[in-house]
Amino acid sequence: MPLPRLILTSGEPAGIGPELCLAAAARQWSCDLIVACDQALIEQRARQVHADIRFAPYTPGAARQEHVPGTMRLLHSPLANAAYPGRLDASNAHYVLQLLDAAIDGCSRREFDAIVTAPVQKSVINDAGIAFSGHTEYLAERAGGAHPVMMLATKKLRVALATTHLPLSTVSGAITAELLERVLIILDHDLRDRFALPAPRILVCGLNPHAGESGHLGREEIEVIEPVLRRLCKSGMRLIGPAPADTAFTPHMLAQADAVLAMYHDQGLPVIKYADFGAAVNVTLGLPFIRTSVDHGTALDLAGTGKADPGSLYAAIEMAIEMAAKARRRQRTAPDRTLPAR
Numbered sequence: 116m117p118l119p120r121l122i123l124t125s126g127e128p129a130g131i132g133p134e135l136c137l138a139a140a141a142r143q144w145s146c147d148l149i150v151a152c153d154q155a156l157i158e159q160r161a162r163q164v165h166a167d168i169r170f171a172p173y174t175p176g177a178a179r180q181e182h183v184p185g186t187m188r189l190l191h192s193p194l195a196n197a198a199y200p201g202r203l204d205a206s207n208a209h210y211v212l213q214l215l216d217a218a219i220d221g222c223s224r225r226e227f228d229a230i231v232t233a234p235v236q237k238s239v240i241n242d243a244g245i246a247f248s249g250h251t252e253y254l255a256e257r258a259g260g261a262h263p264v265m266m267l268a269t270k271k272l273r274v275a276l277a278t279t280h281l282p283l284s285t286v287s288g289a290i291t292a293e294l295l296e297r298v299l300i301i302l303d304h305d306l307r308d309r310f311a312l313p314a315p316r317i318l319v320c321g322l323n324p325h326a327g328e329s330g331h332l333g334r335e336e337i338e339v340i341e342p343v344l345r346r347l348c349k350s351g352m353r354l355i356g357p358a359p360a361d362t363a364f365t366p367h368m369l370a371q372a373d374a375v376l377a378m379y380h381d382q383g384l385p386v387i388k389y390a391d392f393g394a395a396v397n398v399t400l401g402l403p404f405i406r407t408s409v410d411h412g413t414a415l416d417l418a419g420t421g422k423a424d425p426g427s428l429y430a431a432i433e434m435a436i437e438m439a440a441k442a443r444r445r446q447r448t449a450p451d452r453t454l455p456a457r
């Protein structure tokens with residue numbers, strides 16, 4: 116079976132992404148690992164953090180080769196301006212998207228089997244006048260309008276989100292029956308398909324305190340969530356809820372579920388980040404390609420120090436390799452979903 120080839124985007128040039136890529140390059144991986152970054156930037160960061168890495172240019176079409184620890188196959192993408200650790204510069208925002216575009220285009224050509232992303236600074240991309248709320252939404256849009264589902268996963272816990280990067284004031288209006296049904300169908304499908312769970316059990320949180328307290332603390336549970344769960348359970352899905360979110364993550368409740376669906380970002384993610392920050396993987400479900408990422412941000416305060424913990428990036432690479440290998444095995448029997456042309 117051909118070796119999986121991953122593209123690792125190095126993210127915000129002023130953040131910890133480039134040095135995490137260097138840490139990853141130092142290790143053994145059973146894949147062909149290509150890093151997308153500006154060459155001068157990664158060489159300069161290597162000097163700063165004393166990383167002894169040999170760089171080799173990667174050109175599209177090159178033969179696959181197993182990653183050699185201590186080397187980096189580099190897909191050079193030029194910065195607009197020199198970047199310095201901890202110093203954001205909006206003129207480099209297009210560069211960050213350029214890295215993602217190269218990764219997506221490579222997936223659509225089947226040159227790469229998976230994308231792994233180092234963190235980006237969403238605010239500086241917006242400061243450059245580009246509407247951008249996250250990789251999740253950007254990748255979905257570039258994948259022809261796929262509906263993305265964000266899930267953070269550790270070995271013990273999987274937390275998916277019904278809504279992603281939305282202001283809290285808009286969350287209630289966004290949770291419609293149509294949205295919830297779509298998210299649950301994608302989550303159920305990808306837990307089977309990508310996580311080898313033949314009959315996944317999904318614990319669905321309510322939106323309001325105490326799941327609405329029988330309608331006295333909000334009616335979204337009664338009017339939207341419960342009818343969707345009833346309908347999908349009848350079609351064979353194994354759904355529990357809506358559960359009060361404050362106790363959904365207790366051991367007794369988690370023992371009944373393979374994944375939890377939280378209604379919004381800060382209902383679900385603080386739990387998994389509290390439990391296992393630095394070891395969780397952010398995986399985007401519902402895309403026609405594999406994408407995993409870290410569970411943390413750009414950590415501008417640590418950039419250039421070499422002190423950032425690479426654990427989440429390692430876990431993201433491992434998960435991408437497993438998923439890519441599985442997808443390759445499946446492709447031998449059925450064609451995978453394809454990306455629309457750009």
Ligand SMILES: NC(=O)c1ccc[n+]([C@@H]2O[C@H](COP(=O)([O-])OP(=O)(O)OC[C@H]3O[C@@H](n4cnc5c(N)ncnc54)[C@H](O)[C@@H]3O)[C@@H](O)[C@H]2O)c1
Nearest residue numbers: 233234235236237238408409411412413414416417423424
């Ligand atoms: N995958 C992504 O692209 C991603 C994920 C989360 C946040 N972000 C973005 O990152 C930016 C900064 O976000 P933030 O400040 O809320 O979160 P952050 O994760 O960058 O930092 C929060 C705290 O955690 C520490 N930290 C983060 N990563 C670490 C690591 N690998 N090792 C050790 N300590 C680490 C930081 O030093 C800081 O003290 C924002 O623009 C946010 O949107 C991007």
Ligand SMILES: N[C@H](C(=O)O)[C@H](O)COP(=O)(O)O
Nearest residue numbers: 249250251252397408410411
């Ligand atoms: N919501 C993610 C987190 O808090 O870890 C993070 O912002 C990354 O999102 P994208 O993968 O969409 O950039």
